[in-house]
Amino acid sequence: MNFVLPAWALVKREFVTTLRRTRSFLILVLFVAACIAVVLVAYPEGERLMMQASAVSHQVVMTLSMVFMAACALFVPALAGISIVGEREQETFDLLQVTLIRPSGIILAKLINTVGFFVLLLVASLPIFGVTFFLVGLSWTEIFQMAGIIMATTTSCAMAGIWASARFRKTLTALAGSYLAMLLVMGLWVAIPCLPFAYFLSPVAAIVRINYGGVTGFSYPLAISYHVVLIAVFFHWTLFWLRQPPGPTKLETLKPIDDPAVLMTRRLTFPFYLIDPLRRKKLIEDGRNPMFVRELRWGLMNRGTVLARITYTAAILYFFVGPFVFFVERNTESLVPLILIQITFTVLVAPSLVANAFSKEHELGNMDMLRMTLLSPAEIFLGKVWNGVAGLAPLVLAGFCSILPMLWLVRDYIGLLTGYITFTLCVCLCLSIGTFTSVLTRRSVASIIVAYLIVFMVFIGNSILFPFLEEVLRRLTVSHHAPFLYRHFSANIAWFLSPILAYGMSVNRRDQLQALVHWSVTTVVFIALALSLLAFSLWFFASRRMRDR
Amino acid sequence: MAAIKTVDLTKKYGEFTAVKDLNLEIQERDIYGFIGPNGAGKTTTIRILATLLAPTAGKAYVNGIDVDHSPYEVKKIVGYMPDAFGVYDGMRLREYLDFFGAAYKLPSKQRKTIIDDVLELTDLTAKADDFVSTFSRGMKQRCCLAKTLIHDPKVLLLDEPASGLDPRARIELRELLKTLRDMGKTILISSHILSELGDMCNKIGILERGVLLTSGDFQEILNSIRQNRRIRLEVVEGADAAAEVLKQTPGIENVGRSGNEFEMESKLGHQDLSVLLARLVSEKIKVVFFEEDQGTLEDVFLHVTKGGI
Ligand SMILES: Nc1ncnc2c1ncn2[C@@H]1O[C@H](COP(=O)(O)OP(=O)(O)OP(=O)(O)O)[C@@H](O)[C@H]1O
Ligand SMILES: [Mg+2]
Secondary structure (H helix, E strand, O other): OOOHHHHHHHHHHHHHHHHHOHHHHHHHHHHHHHHHHHHHHHOOOOOHHHHOHHHHHHHHHHHHHHHHHHHHHHHHHHHHHHHHHHHHHOOOHHHHHOOOOOHHHHHHHHHHHHHHHHHHHHHHOHHHHHHHHHOOOOOHHHHHHHHHHHHHHHHHHHHHHHHHHHHOOOHHHHHHHHHHHHHHHHHHHHHOOOOOOHHHHOHHHHHHHHHOOOOOOOHHHHHHHHHHHHHHHHHHHHHHHHHOOOOOOOOOOOOOEOOHHHHHHHHHHOOOOOOOOOEOOOOOOOOOOHHHHHHHHHHHOOOHHHHHHHHHHHHHHHHHHHHHHHHHHOOHHHHHHHHHHHHHHHHHHHHHHHOOHHHHHHHHOOHHHHHHOOOOHHHHHHHHHHHHHHHHHHHHHHHHHHHHHHHHHHOOHHHHHHHHHHHHHHHHHHHHHHHHHHHHOOOHHHHHHHHHHHHHHHHHHHHHHHHHHHHHHHHHOOOOOOOHHHHHHHHHHHHHHOHHHHHHHHHHOOOOHHHHHHHHHHHHHHHHHHHHHHHHHHHHHHHHHOOEO | OOOEEEEEEEEEEOOEEEEEEEOOEEOOOOEEEEEOOOOOOHHHHHHHHOOOEOOOEEEEEEOOEEOOOOHHHHHHHEEEEOOOOOOOOOOEHHHHHHHHHHHOOOOHHHHHHHHHHHHHHOOOHHHOOOEHHHOOHHHHHHHHHHHHHOOOOOEEEEEOOOOOOOHHHHHHHHHHHHHHHHOOOEEEEEOOOHHHHHHHOOEEEEEEOOEEEEEEEHHHHHHHHOOOEEEEEEEEEOHHHHHHHHHHOOOEEEEEEEOOEEEEEEOOOHHHHHHHHHHHHHOOOEEEEEEEEOOOHHHHHHHHOOOOO
16 A cells, blocks of 8 residues: 555646646547547448448448557657656656655556556547447457557557656657657567568557457467567666666866867867867857857757767668669659658658757746847847758758769659759758747647647648548538539649648659649748748747747 | 836736736835745746836836837846746856857957956856856856846846855855946845845835835835834943933833843934933943844844735
């Protein structure tokens, strides 16, 4: 009892506060709405009902399960990833540790809090699952098996996220680690096809199997025990990290060096000192934006190693993937994978580089002092934005370098040009979305998560959502016969709700001028979107953030 | 013209009123001590004056400039030191001050000398090349003060500048503030450490639950709460005779005695007090100590506030 009670207090403190938030309620409502929409779209119409009942009910359950898995993949790592590191950053973790709650109690409480909300989602959407019982062809065993897999996956993802949260001392790293661990849990193992039952180690594959009757012998217990093992391993690992005393803080005791001779020898002995961190920095020059200079010299340059690594990785990746794909595939379509990889990589990296620009100042407690200076809001804002540009420029440059050999290999100049423009546009969109969320929120974690969600929606989500919503609307309204022209239009428009898909279309239909025009229109629209997001952010910052209300 | 003036200043957070109808008036070259219990609204008021917070109602002026209308002009003449602040990672003190100097639009030629001056003033010269993030709390406090002084502001708004300072640094801060006052600056300083404020402020204001209970000259307020001055007397010889004399003197009441020490309340003016002392001496009583008890800010504070947050 001594062990349980304090931990229970922690569960109550967190879970109840989570539930009290409007945000939680909104997520719940949205989730249930999404489930209803899924069922609506998948539900068979009219006379097809009887004929295909079994297949359709499988499909409905399948889609719902996938929605769950997607929700798990999106939200659980975020929730779990900040659980401990968040307390550390707010310096409440020390207070927690001196209470009677044992480390294992803390972990359990965090786990319950993370998974608990998810269970709530599952329970709330059960009535919708229930719809499928009216359909034939689905057994209770299957339903329970699937629910089991979903719950096990959620728990192991949460546990992995909590591990990342205990392991890393910075929120950003912890979040990244949490999402990586989620990917691992979710099914990296599918990549090993020779292992018997290996597909069962991937929950997604497992759900497909259960749904289409592929469960044989030990495969289901194997799947569940896989998660149990994962949970146990991560639990103990987390315990280990919680008990680990805080590492020695980095002592910055080195004095700056003025002597050019010393600087030179340092440079010669260690050639990476292109920018020697110990070299005395010049005074900020007149007429330059101090904000930008500060960010550049002390922010970006201090983070130089991380950025350099990212840039090198990007450059190497870009450089080799393109020609590789080209030689393997031997066709001009190889452009698309190259550009797609560039864009994917950028989209994964960029938001976290820029989305904490302003929220960081709030969190560090520098905002007041900054606002008190004679810097105009525009100067502060542009300083931050330019810094974002400077941070992302290496990615764009690396992309450009990788295009150069392609010029010689592919000779599809228009395709290359549109591809590179699309790539640059995506970088700009990441920048403006990151800036936007960073100005809007005061917490870096919130800003980064929202930035990723918006980026996801802008790049792919809209194109999935639009036809989906359209189908929902069509089913809700009586008219089943939309005019042909309208259908033609809406089938096409989905492609142009995303700059990436628009580019893919324009490459696929290279011979058609119309496709190029579509691409141009999309690009212009998204450039306008990026610019207006920036303009809005500036306006918001100047009118709302220079003074509290 | 008043250096700082507020007219019916009110700040509400939702339903909660943090500052209510505040009318402050601080003259140039005043060191104004702003005191009050936790949550009284001191920080709120100071942040409004510093243009960082929009008031719900009322007006605030710094040097006659409306804080609401021309925040930029106000920022030029105001130095604000927040009660809680962070420091940038990876910046050395000199670089940190250089950044703020540049942000206050000081030309780079002047900046170097100014930085040296404020470092000297805050006694941080030896730390100029150290990283700000490695500083102790008290040193961060001084560093923030140095930053506050960098653009030579006419009006200083200091929110608990002494917290975290060691005794020596506190005394130095007190001297520094007096120097700054002599340089013609007006200083609004909030603090909980009353003994210190008492030593350096000439004016005080006491705030409780957003209401200004009293404001004005420190000595006057002190006198007003105790019409009777307290006198302390200590003799080496002739204590009984002294007790007799005190008993006979009109205007001396409530004499308390412990051994050779006396404490009493007096309604006498300075003239009469000196006559009393002369009489004691002429009676061959050996007086070693005859003093008016100054009274402290603590007395005022406890007298004026009611307690409770
Ligand atoms: N952003 C805010 N939102 C809501 N209430 C606030 C906010 N800031 C301050 N308050 C409330 O306003 C009141 C006054 O706060 P303020 O910080 O001005 O007090 P203070 O006099 O500086 O106290 P202390 O001596 O503890 O620093 C407090 O009751 C506080 O809870
Ligand atoms: Mg305060």
